[in-house]
Amino acid sequence: MGYDFTLEDVRYLSSADGTSALTEVDQLELSARTHLADIGRVRARFGDRTAALVETTLLRRRAEVKLDPAPDWLLTDDALQQATPAVVARHRAGRVAGRAVHDVTCSVGAELSALVGVADVVVGSDLDPVRLAMAARNVPGATVIRADALVPCTRDTVVLADPARRSGGKRRHDPAALVPPLPDLLDAYRGRDLSVKCAPGLDYDALDWDGEVEVVSLDGGVREACLWSPGLAGTGVRRRATVLSADGCGWELTDAEPDDIPDREPGQWIVDPDGAVVRAGLVRHYAARHGLWQLDPRIAYLTGDAVPAGVRGFRIVEQFKYTEKALRQELARLDCGVAEILVRGVDVDPAVLRPRLKLRGSASLSVVLTRVGRTPVAFVCEAGVRA
Template identity: 60%
Template structure:
């Protein structure tokens, strides 16, 4: 939950005295080992607002993983946890360029800030008065108002929403009612409007039939979120958007060619980005890059040349999987450090690895999968193409 900020805390933090206090507290290490000394120092600087200042400094440090320059921003712990990473927010905002945009769950303003850079007009609203006060200071040039997301207060705008997740513990599939406000209620409240709803990547398209497009977004190899698009914003039924810090972004949709054969294991194994897999676009990705599937029900791809800029696996040898046979092969190849990837088999890599007893000097990756009904082990060397 974090520190419970109040409107008075926000007013202080936005004042010159609050800014000066935060700058001075930011010079402290703020580690568990220095906690008592740091708290005493913060109290001398900020008095009764010390807890709010310390929390703000700590949250800004954490925010550096999501925002390019979080200095001066105010957050609550929950708001920062749910905040969209800046590259993802910017990529989504590009589809709103030149439009009037109303972020109806603006929270502290991360998505709104990205939208405001490209929108003709930007409006932010939230039911939480403290977060709204933070957003007013975080994002310039935007109209703010306090409002319930399920009670429309704007017209002729694209509606941007980021409903909160009620409970994320162990959840792989999310249903519309697992969000606050519920996804179906948002869709009903803005029926007929162009709508972009950020949600968890575990949402099943069958549970949101009102969404014209389901987009899965990954950042640096990790699937971060899904976005549901309606109206004129929906330009494909399914889309994968892949963002990387070291390469240009790219997308693929269900409108792309999906002509993809199934062939024996070739020179390389390619494990498509998670956004591609979750969006159900493995065949489309394979067709784009001249790859084939090793099995029509498995997401691993194979071919003579991997796509550029990916981590692919050069095949050393492969055959029917048996633990004893694999252990002998790794010993013969002098493998001492082994990465294990599994898809389509009930194998726990962490339990298997010590049983393989790798003791050599080389590194290898082992892809365990099912080809037809045959459990298969593919020993590879991972390479960045």
């Protein structure tokens, strides 16, 4: 658990003296190697302000790769862990551009920062007085008030919410155990334009949600699912995959697109779709867009004779019924010394399998283990390349 900030800490860190002290502390390495010596120096200079100064400095360093802007923000450990990455926050803000927006779980202001300058009016609220004070300091362009997320206090606004999924560094997976509970949040704003950030593993069908579910990935990692009420959803869209990169580029796919694909033997390539596509249940739609088809209708691996631009593909060298012995013999024949192992649909642990293959060659290959029908199949491929 991180340091437990107080309102007095926020006032001090926001002051000229606190700002000067943070600049001084930031000159220290604050690594595992220098930790004790650095803490001693800070304590000698700033006494009982040491914990707040050191924690803020370390949090700001971690925030540099996630928040924008972040260098002079005030943060807590839990708030930073749950904060939406800047690229994702800007994407969501773009969907409510020009509207009056109320973030009812604003925390330290990561979403508010993306909204300012994009939304017509930006309001943030939270029950935690410390995080609220930090948000007011971090995002001066927003109106910040203390309010319970389950008690509506604005009218004619788009409501954004991000129920807390962490407590003391531990994740909560039950929607009813979130803060505030997801079912209560949906009831409180029923009939309103509402967007709720959720964990990507959320069981959307169990919610009986009648709007859009958007699954978002960033740089290849699935980050979140976002519920959009019918008034904010795309026309005819129930599922959307949004694939973003840190440079701001990205693309989207929805279930409003066609999903008709052929039933054919494997092509020259195997393609593993982005996790957002898989989590959103849009594998067939992605295949139809790019002229691909599935190795098996129940498995997310795709195949075809070309790889979509910018996507990593695996050119098939050999395919055969999978057994550990057969794979070991084939990799030895191909002089394989390094093997990337991808698994889907079969009970194989790559970390356990790899040393048992006894690879001693010079070639680098990729191995895709899956099943076609009821048959476990191994595809030995050239090392994955990006088209």
